[in-house]
Amino acid sequence: MSIKISVITASYNNIATVSDTYHSLREQTYSNIERIWIDGASSDGTKELLESLYNSNNGVFISESDKGIYNALNKGIKLATGDVVGFLHADDTFNDKHCIECIAKIFSDPEVQVVYGDLVYVKKDSTSEVVRRWKSKKFNKSLLKSGWMPPHPTLYIRREIYQNLGGFDENYKISSDYDFILKLFLIPNLKIIYLPTTLVKMRVGGTSNRSILNIFNKSREDFQAIKSNNVGGIRTLILKNISKFHQFW
Numbered sequence: 001m002s003i004k005i006s007v008i009t010a011s012y013n014n015i016a017t018v019s020d021t022y023h024s025l026r027e028q029t030y031s032n033i034e035r036i037w038i039d040g041a042s043s044d045g046t047k048e049l050l051e052s053l054y055n056s057n058n059g060v061f062i063s064e065s066d067k068g069i070y071n072a073l074n075k076g077i078k079l080a081t082g083d084v085v086g087f088l089h090a091d092d093t094f095n096d097k098h099c100i101e102c103i104a105k106i107f108s109d110p111e112v113q114v115v116y117g118d119l120v121y122v123k124k125d126s127t128s129e130v131v132r133r134w135k136s137k138k139f140n141k142s143l144l145k146s147g148w149m150p151p152h153p154t155l156y157i158r159r160e161i162y163q164n165l166g167g168f169d170e171n172y173k174i175s176s177d178y179d180f181i182l183k184l185f186l187i188p189n190l191k192i193i194y195l196p197t198t199l200v201k202m203r204v205g206g207t208s209n210r211s212i213l214n215i216f217n218k219s220r221e222d223f224q225a226i227k228s229n230n231v232g233g234i235r236t237l238i239l240k241n242i243s244k245f246h247q248f249w
């Protein structure tokens with residue numbers, strides 16, 4: 001039997017981009033995909049558009065008030081029935097129609113537990129224009145002290161790992177994905193595969209960089225995650241932020 005992959009999307013008032021995201025997932029060549037969309041009771045027409053696209057035959061759609069992005073993603077994880085779980089955020093698209101097929105092929109090895117790849121940031125109104133390139137690298141544990149992390153939207157994980165780790169810590173408002181990644185990559189003896197290809201296009205203008213206050217809060221939460229997972233201190237935080245500069249060239 002082929003690997004079943006659950007792809008979770010969370011949205012809130014994303015009417016301008018949800019159609020692109022939805023069709024990017026629908027156009028994937030891999031057939032055994034479980035599509036789970038969690039909407040936070042959008043009021044801009046997002047909810048109504050998604051209700052017209054989703055039915056019982058092509059995925060799960062829920063729209064209700066939530067407590068933020070990580071609460072929504074945790075809802076999706078609890079609903080997921082796939083062997084593997086990943087995310088496609090409501091402003092993002094896959095780089096091409098073969099991305100899930102490539103990921104599934106790697107997971108056909110039952111010993112593989114984690115797969116990640118590369119990501120590009122694109123202009124909000126022109127997804128063919130690349131602004132930054134987040135090229136990752138093969139994992140080794142020493143990278144964590146230098147502030148390294150893989151692009152979270154490219155990260156696919158066996159579902160039982162989410163069950164064991166308990167999903168995302170909702171006490172974080174911006175950096176729970178980083179906290180989760182640190183917990184994940186500190187697990188001993190995981191078989192982790194880096195797929196050196198672009199998997200996701202992410203529109204610029206995400207929550208963490210939307211204002212000076214958000215940048216400050218993200219740095220504060222990143223530091224909290226670094227300290228609570230014992231992977232370093234202020235040097236790790238500085239290196240994490242500096243590492244973004246090379247993505248522009």
